[in-house]
Amino acid sequence: MIQIEKVNKWYGGYHALVDVTENVAKGEVVVVCGPSGSGKSTLIRTLNRLEPIQSGRIVIDGVDAHGARIKLNTFRSHIGFVFQQFNLFPHITVLENCTLAPTRLRGLKPAEARDEALTLLDRVGLASKARAYPGELSGGQQQRVAIARALAMRPPLMLFDEPTSALDPEMVGEVLLVMRDLARDGMTMVCVTHEMGFARDVADRVLFMDAGRVLERAVSSDFFARPEHPRLRQFLSDIRTPFPVAA
Numbered sequence: 702m703i704q705i706e707k708v709n710k711w712y713g714g715y716h717a718l719v720d721v722t723e724n725v726a727k728g729e730v731v732v733v734c735g736p737s738g739s740g741k742s743t744l745i746r747t748l749n750r751l752e753p754i755q756s757g758r759i760v761i762d763g764v765d766a767h768g769a770r771i772k773l774n775t776f777r778s779h780i781g782f783v784f785q786q787f788n789l790f791p792h793i794t795v796l797e798n799c800t801l802a803p804t805r806l807r808g809l810k811p812a813e814a815r816d817e818a819l820t821l822l823d824r825v826g827l828a829s830k831a832r833a834y835p836g837e838l839s840g841g842q843q844q845r846v847a848i849a850r851a852l853a854m855r856p857p858l859m860l861f862d863e864p865t866s867a868l869d870p871e872m873v874g875e876v877l878l879v880m881r882d883l884a885r886d887g888m889t890m891v892c893v894t895h896e897m898g899f900a901r902d903v904a905d906r907v908l909f910m911d912a913g914r915v916l917e918r919a920v921s922s923d924f925f926a927r928p929e930h931p932r933l934r935q936f937l938s939d940i941r942t943p944f945p946v947a948a
Contacts, residue, residue: 702727702858702889703748708757710743710913717743718754719913727857730890732900732921735910736936741893744910745862748891749780762857778806781851781859785866787843789835789850795822796831799850807854814853821849825879841872848879859883861892897940901925909933 703725710718718740725731733741746752747759750766750773759766764776789798799818803809809817822828825845827838835843844864851859861880865873877899884890884903894900900907900921907924909917909932917930928934 704760706758708754710754717913721915727889728887729905730884730903731906732904733893733908739910740913741910742862745860745891745893749777749782778854779856781856783847783851783861783864785863787847789843791835794832794834795846799853803853818853821852825849840868841875844876845879858889863893
């Protein structure tokens, strides 16, 4: 599904991605974690060419993502992307947010797009909010709409870039529940997240990044129970004990 081969990216003199090589199989759920500035969000944004790369190769479903002749809009229409911010259109309804791209890019008739959108909104628990405007929803509800909107393009791949980081703690669970359901249904997913419970329970594999490199990759059970790299062991220790213990 995804082949990443020796990818390098610089921001000026800063080496943001260093010889990253990775594969993601169809139907696999991969979580990418690491400290702030580790390169994890940069990596996921290179997958649908929101960020350019300076060397290496990224192939998704047989298509060279950074090839010179790629039809970018067509390529991106096959990849669902859910951002930290919801990026919903505020001036149109929830339903219209979910039907806009399918009618314009997939060529669906309005009635067909509406029926599909209502089904997806029901799937994320928001069918009753179809005629509401984004500003009338909570942050968790808006992020669930963003997921439904991405699914409306019927993508074979979903990318999530810290989808819960902008949410209040009580809203995180409702978004993670939708993501768990997608994983259970066999969606190929790459998720950048700090939600280690989600990584432990849902991911097939977890990647740990620091300073632009993938330092460790493992199935989720081994990742948390038997970390090998010293930097990962420190990272997990800091998560489990975020405050120093008083003497």
